[in-house]
Every structure is written in structure tokens, then in C-alpha cells.
Amino acid sequence: MNPLIVGEGVVIDVPAKRVLDGVTIGLGEGDKIGVVGRNGDGKSTLMGALARRRTLDAGRVTWRRDLRVGFLDQADVLDDDATVGAVVVGDRPDHEWAGDARIRDIVGGLLADLAWDAPIGSLSGGQRRRTALASLLAGEWDVLFLDEPTNHLDVEGIDWLARHLNGWAVRDKALAVVTHDRWFLDAVCTTTWEVHDAIVEAFEGGYAAYVLQRVERDRQAAVIEGRRQNLMRKELAWLRRGAPARTSKPKFRIDAATELISNEPPPRDTVELKKMATSRLGRDVVDILDVSVSYGDTQVLDRVEWRIGPGERAGILGRNGAGKSTLLGLVTGEVTPSAGKVKRGKTVKIATLTQSLSELDAVANDRVTDVISRQRTTVLAGGKEQTPTQLLEQLGFRTGQLSTPVKDLSGGQRRRLQLLLVLLEEPNVLILDEPTNDLDTDMLAAVEDLLDTWPGTLLVVSHDRYLLERVTDHQFAVVDGHLRHLPGGVDQYLTLAKGGGAAVASSTRPDTAGGTASAPARDAQQDRELRKELTRVERWIKQSDQRTKELEGLMADHASDGPRLTELATEHAEVATRLAELEDRWLEISESLG
Template identity: 35%
Template sequence: MSILSTERLGHSYHDRWLFRNLHFGLQRGDRVALVGINGTGKSSLLRILAGALDPVEGIVVKEKGIRIGFLPQDPDLSAYASINDFIYSADNEQQRLIRLYEELVSDPQADTDRLMVLSDQLSALNAWEYEHTIKSILSRLQITDFSREVAKLSGGQRKRLSLAKLLIDEPDVYILDEPTNHLDIETIEWLEKLLTSGQKTVLLVTHDRYFLDAVSTEIRELDNGKLTAYTGNYSYYLEKKAEQEEAAGILLERNRNLLRKELEWMRRQPQARGTKSKARIDAFHELEDKTKTQKQSNSVQLSVKISRQGNKILELENVSKGYQGQTLISDFSYVFKKGDRIGLAGRNGTGKSTFLNLITGLEQADSGTITPGDTTVFGYYKQSGLVPSENERVIDVVKNVAEYIDMANGDALSASQLLTQFLFPPEKQFSMVSKLSGGERKRLQLMRVLMQNPNFLILDEPANDLDIDTLNVLEAFLANYPGILLMVSHDRYLLDRLTDQLFIFEGNGTVTIYNGNYADYKTDQGILNQQAKAAIEQKALPKAEKATTKKKLTFAELKEYESLDTEIPLLEQRITERTTALNETSDYTSITEIATEIEQLNRNLDAKTARWLDLASYM
């Protein structure tokens, strides 16, 4: 039974219907990802389901007493003065007492008796563990100064604060619009684990394909106002989608061939002849309509020309930069060479965006030299996005750069033609930039950067707010881009596919150069961590224990070892069988039951594998 659903839902935006007669249901324990190109209404649907937007038509039905937590793309926190005001709800007794306790603890003149009373009240409500959970979430999301004014927070800080509040409140339904924006990779991996623990009910929109694959158990695609469901994660959705598009392509070609034959028949018939089959004429018009409305491949085209590049590209020598006593970059040197494809990795606030501003001359280094080559042309795609004037049209944004643009094949396209290639049809080219969605603005910004024919492309979080289809085209373009690529991204898929070298910002001014992509880096870090842990454990062993001879297994342990040799493969086989069953069923009750069984089987497998490894060490 659905705990959140819609009835004949319809909504329009700027006189265009996004969807009508839409039916959507969410059951307890579902983890659903909503996908679709920019402008199809994904964010609007999330806002309607969360109660933040009234639909033009239809209603939303909620289970009585259900609590919904909503994370919008751009949270509005203007009603709150400080972080404390937003985080701690007055109607939650535990949170209210925790806030009072924290304020007293930070006050050197605090009343000791009052502190003791509060401590007893917190103990009576079993709130100490809850307080620890709150602190852990806030710390993970880099929120430490609770007295800070909300009005002074950046967009990224407001997004992380809103996410923290949602996670602290633990709602019955998590509705998340681009939850990975403004998070570093480590925090995204932490969020993945948190959302997949227990039986959380999650509805999300995200461009992060690794995150999609890890969190979702069902994909629902919003396309031309219709929802199509795919049971399984994002990888499964891609397989089924490819099969459907192949079948649709075959059907379209078959319809076109039949239409040609029918058209010849129609033309051969005399106009005055009355013996023409009316049924066949009707069938012709129906087939013509189907062929016209058959979905065509519609994607962004990226093929701009790049400027010639000389031997000297960019040289950094002993560069240092700091802010307010904090060193971000210390004595860093690097000589860029042709073919460099570099990703910048590290936690938020460690200096990645500052590094990009330094090499493009937007900021000056405290010491050291930065010397670009004479032929180096930077193309800088900034995270902040477009800041258009109030009356600026879409086509004006392009014409402000150039009326005509040289393409890689030698063609020169007009501003209007290039906009059409970037999925801005003529009717949208003369609309105001302020009316574009967040993803459309980012696409327009990307186009303006590429129009400058850069041979040194710098991308600061290019994946934010772009739909997955546009991201796929961007990746295909960047994979074949012949210039220098320097990129900051929390999208692990993007880093893995497009970079072969990393600058790791450690947070203490140190920037480490790593040869390999992010997946390679994580693997190496895992090995190093295991080695360090083993060394610490070995050092902690008592000398007498180290000197003891190797333990021999008892008869019962030998039997257990042999039994585990048989049980483990059977468990693995059972997990494979149930996973296959999960992907093949569309019944919600069965999905929940199978998922629970798989979770239990995995826990059992982990325990038996650990025991087998323990016994095997004495063989």
C-alpha cells in the first residue's frame, strides 16, 4: 500500500504542461530515483510530493501522520536567524534540551546548577546518544559554528545545512533533489551508506551515476509527461532502456517503410474514385501520426574548434596561497604538458577552487610564479554559473561572445544554429535567461565557454544540475578533447572516465600528485589503510603472545572449517538467485521480502567468511 501517492496530477510551467493525469505511488522501504532530461518537471514533481508546491491539477494523498523530509536544490532559509535556530526544532523536546545544554556549555559564566538539571533531563529522555548523532552529522557536513548567521552562508553551505537537518530529523520519507551537490566525495560515500541502512523510504533526483547505482532499487523515468518504472538499480535501467530504444528504432524504420508503400498507394488512387478502402485510408493517417510522433534521438552536439597550442602551456613554481591564517597551497610546482587530464580531489575547503582561480589569474598567489604560454587559451566553467541581467535573452548570452562560431569540421554556425544544437529551440532562444531551469542555465554556460575555442579547459563541478543525457554527451566530447583538461568534480564516474592524474588537496597546504584516476587512488588508499592498521595491531600485541607457537586447530574446529568450505559457496549461489529474482519481479511486496532476505544472507555470508579466514590462518 502506498504511503505517498498522486491522483490525476498535472502541472504547467510558463504556459507549458510538464505532465497531466500523472499517477505516482511510493511504498514504505522503496528507494526510487527519478530520471529524465532537464525541463521535464522532475524538481516540480518532487516539490509537489513534498507539499512545497501546489499542483495545477490533481491531488497528493499521504498516509495519516507521515513525516516527509524535503531537500530542495536551492533551500530558502531566510526565516531563520542562525544555524542553531534552523537545526534545533522548538517542538522537539530532545532537540530543545540539547540546544540549551550546548549553549550553556559554551558559556564560561554558565550556571552550574542549571547545567546539572539539564544533564539530568537529557539522561531521563535518553538523549545523549541522540546528541552524539546530531554532532556526528553536523561534523561530517562541515557545520561547526552553530551561532553563525544563516544570511551569511553560501549556497553550498545552505544546501549542506538543509541536508543535515533532514538527516537529524529522520523523516518517514526522504525526498532529495540533487543531494550530492556541494558535497565532497568522502561525504557522498558516507551519505550512500546512511541512506541504504535500515528500511528508509527514499525518492531522489541526482546526476551522480555511482550514487544512483548504490542507493536506488527502482528507476522511474519522466519523459514527455509520462512515468515509466524500471525495477532495479541504474545499471539495470540502462540495460532495459537500451533494449527498448533498439526495439523502438526497429519499429520506427518498419513504420517508415510501410508508410512509403501506403503513400504510393494513396497517390496512385484517382481523386474521384469512390472505391478506395476507407479503413485503409484511416490506417494510413494513423500510421503517419505514429511515425511523426515517434521519439527521435535528441541530444546536445559538442564539436567546437580549439585554438592551436604551443609547447609552453602553463608553469607553476613554488606557488603558495592562504586565507585568514590557513594555508591552502604550500610551495607547489608543476609544469603542464600536452595531453594532461587532471582531476582535483580533496574535501571541501581545502583549496581546489582557489587553485583554479590562481591559474586563471582571478586571484594572486602569496608567493611563487604562475606563467601561462603565449598560445594558451583558458576556458573556465565556473561552479557559480551564469549571472544574467534581468532582461537578458538566451540568444544575447551567445551573441555577446560572437555572432558566428567555428566548429571542429570547419563549418561556421550562427548563434541561433549553435543554440539549436545545444537543445535550445528557436522559441526558447528569445525567452529570458531568468526563466531557464538550473540545468538549462548550466548547459548555456557550458556552451558559452566552449565558444571561446579554449585549448586549456577548466571545469569546476561541471556535473551539478546537468541531466544524465547531457552529461553523457559532455563526457563523450571531453574523452576526445585534444587540449588540456583540468577538472574539479565530486562525480566519481566523471573523474574515473576522464582523468588519468590527480592533484590531491590534503587540507594542510600539501598538494600530492597521484598518477591514476580516482578508483585507482581509492584502491591504493584502502591497501595503505589496511597495512597501517595491521602494523598498529601487531605493535599492540604483548611480547609473550608474539613469541607463542602457532596454534593448532582442534578436531571440532577442523570439522567446522570443512563445513564452511561447503556452506559459503551455497550462500553465494543463493544470493545470486535471489538477486536475479529481485530484478525480475515488479510486485512491491515481493521486492521488499526478497531485499530483506538478501540483506540477511549477506550478513550470514560475512560472518561465515570471517570465521573461515580465522580458521584458515591456523591451517
């Protein structure tokens, strides 16, 4: 591997803190590096140093001669008066850039919804971010540094970016990326750098491989505090159980790490959580019955049917503008149906964690301890009563930070405080709208750990597919005004999205709003996608069949325990229904492929 950039003995100080202390590290041809670490520990600083955008206090950074380096910063530096086209391709004639397949792919993947001659000043923050990313990717570079490139991208955009970078960063090129999107780290990166305590540690593989090695490192060293180690052990258990393929590529020994989680229980006791949720909510939560919603002449939702039960944990997918917020508005009562009706249980208490942090404006000058002292003295979490201070510590607040004014907290700290204040309201239905904003990977694991024991109905809208798969049990998509269940999760949604409306209409089964349509003629690409889906469906059938057998064994063991038997029978029926749907889909794909 030929080196492209080498940093030797890099030291960088900021007021009252040394961020990097004698770091020696480099990028070589073919490297795809994911940079992780807690917020404020120096991830962006490290990339800025290697890209020669940051002055060093000591050490040096050496580049290969004539190296071309591109950098995506988090700051917005676009000219308001320029057009989208000018920013992306400059003054290149249309026939020239349009004849370049790479440029066409970038425009289609990131800017399909934008007018080519739209002025930058007329765009939203997310649109400006995507334009800046497209402009960078359209350039000719040997090394790319990307600082949070998945911000403002939806699930489809993140999937496209992963595929694009995997095709780009080969042979003589290199890539380094800072991101909290753990799925993206797994999909793209072959090496992970963890920045912590002013040093940089390198791990082979993406996020899943990094978690394996980190747990093994912690076990051997026995110097990491118990709380953090236990969190990573839980994360590892989920990765090994839920996505074993992710850990198949690394070439390191993982036996010791696997042994650590041999007795680790599943992240959630689904049956117990449903039992607790039912005791708090009763059987009736929210029923959306044959509901349509229109704004003027524009129909957003069309005859949607969704019965939300106690303890349900659902993730909601859909493109921007598809109607996800409208759907949540029906749940909360903020949106009135144009047709149909919405029924809510008498004991339902809904709370929403919004994308905005404006709820904290009123307490900006107050100390964190003062803010939480006005709330409840205890709250049920993890199956036991805990104080708000204990929950703050669980969410990464140190004792000294509790006396900090809210206005002086970082974005991630305010996000975690916002979540705690929502939980202290003790809702029994919790809605999370893009909850991963401003959180690093460690804090995301801590938030997920807290949500694992939350006994209520959970609805999550997020472009972070790792989080969706981690904290929810079922996923739904808002597509063409309809709500459809996704037995195959995010992978199925991406398959449907790539196929367009016709593919959606001809998929697994009619959605809860009704209707299927015959499939159009397929090309070779569609055949390949169908074969991939067939493989996934076969895997899901095997998992569902195994769970069915496990439940049947449990039902036999609890034959004399009426309430427990009823709970097991309910879950068995749900799994059996899903298994039947998967088998139907398997037959449909098989017949389609001939």
C-alpha cells in the same frame, strides 16, 4: 512490499503546459527511488504531489495511516535568528542528542566545520543547505523526499550521504530523490523514475541500469530521434567499459542493449586529441615548479610541483578551502606564488567556465541568436567545423528558443550558453569550475559528449565524481597544502580523506610536492579499508596491464610510421609508470596487512 504512498490518476497543470497527465505510481516499504528527467519536465512537481505539498488538478494521493513524511525542498526556509544546534535538534538537552549515535553521525557528516551556536543568518548558502539537510535527517520519518540533496556537498559529503541513506532506507521506510548526481543515483537507488512527456516510466536499478534499459527501449520502439539515442548509446558504452560492476545487480535481460554498443568506440581518442592539442599548444603548457602560496600567516599551498602537458585532462579534488581555487589561479596567472615559479607556454590561451553566471549580465536583454552571432561563424568540434547554432542544438536548444532573450532562459540553458561562449573563444586550455550546476542528466551527457572531442588541455574542479571520471583521464587532490596524483581516482581520494592527514602522508607514493611519513597504528576499520583498496588496486593493475599489451601490439603494427609510433611509445611509457606505481602500492598494502 507494503505500499506507503499511492498516487492514482494524478493530473497537474501549469500555465500553458500539462506537467503530469493521469500518472499512477507509488512508494512501498524499502523503496529507494531516483527521479530523473529534463529540467522543467515535472520531477519536483511529482515529488511535491506525492508528499501532498502540491494541489492536484485531478486524481488522488493516498497515504498509509499515521505516515510520517519528511521533505527537503530547494527553497531556504530557515530562521536567520535560530542557531545551528536549535535547527538540528531543537531544545533537546545536549546529553540526550549526543548519546544518539545516529545524530552524532549526521552532525559529523554534514556540520563538522560549523559552530553549534552559530546563528543561521551568519552562514553561507551552502552551510544553510547542509544545516537544513541535517535537520531533516535528524527527524523520525517513514518516507523521505529529497530535492537535490547533493547541492553544496563536496565529494566526501556526497559519499557520507549515500552511506547514511543506504543504512536508513531499509525494511519499512522509503526514499525518493531528485538529483543530477549520477554516481549518487547508482550508489543509493534501486529504482529509477523517468519523468517525461507528462508521464512517469519506472526502471529497475540505479542510473547505469536505467541507461541500459533506456537504450533497449529506444532500440525496440525506434521512435526516439537519432541524436538522443546515439548520446545514450555512448553513455552506455562508457558505463559498460569503465564500470561493469554497476550493471551487475539488475535482473533484466541486457544482451540486446550490450549488442548495441559492441562496435561503439571509446568516448575519446586520447592519442588523436593529444596530437591535436600539441599542434595547437606545442610541448609547453603550464609548469608549476616548487610553488608555495601564503595569504598572510596562512600557507595554502606548500612546494607544489605540477607539469601540465598538451591534451592533459585532469580532475582536481579537495575539501572546500583546501586550495583548489588557488591552484587554478596559479594556472591562469591570477595568483602570484610566494615561492617557486610558474612557466607558461607562449601559445597558451586559457578560458574558465566559472560557477557564476554573471558573465551573461551584460547581454541579459539580447536574444540568444544575437549573442552568438557576434562570435565566430564556425568552431572546431567533433573533428569538424560547426556553427554556433549547431552546437547550441547539440546542447539541447530548440530552434524556437534561439530567439529568447538571455534573461528569460532557465538556469540550465544559461549554463549551456555560457559554456558555448567560452568554447567560441577557442582556448587551448579550458578550466571548468563546478560545471554541472543547473544541468539535468541528459544535458550532462550532451556536455560530456561535446567535451570528448575538445582538442585541448582540460582541468575540471567538481564535486560530481561521475563527471570527473567520465571526462578526465587523471585525478589529483589538494591535501594539506600538497598536490598528489591519485592513480586510484576518486575512490583513492575518499580512502585517504577518511584516514586523515596521517593516512595521506603514508599512502601510495610521495606526492609531487614530496614527503612520506610512517603509518600510525591501525584499527580493524583501517584494515577493512586497506583490504578494499587492495581489491581496487588489483583491478587497476589488470586494466593497466591489458592496456600495455594493447599498446605494444599497436606499436608493432605502426613500426614504420615514425610520428604514430612516437605517440604510442609516449602513452606506453605513461601507462607503464602508472602500472609500476600500482604494483608498488599493492606490495605496500600487502606488507602492511601482513
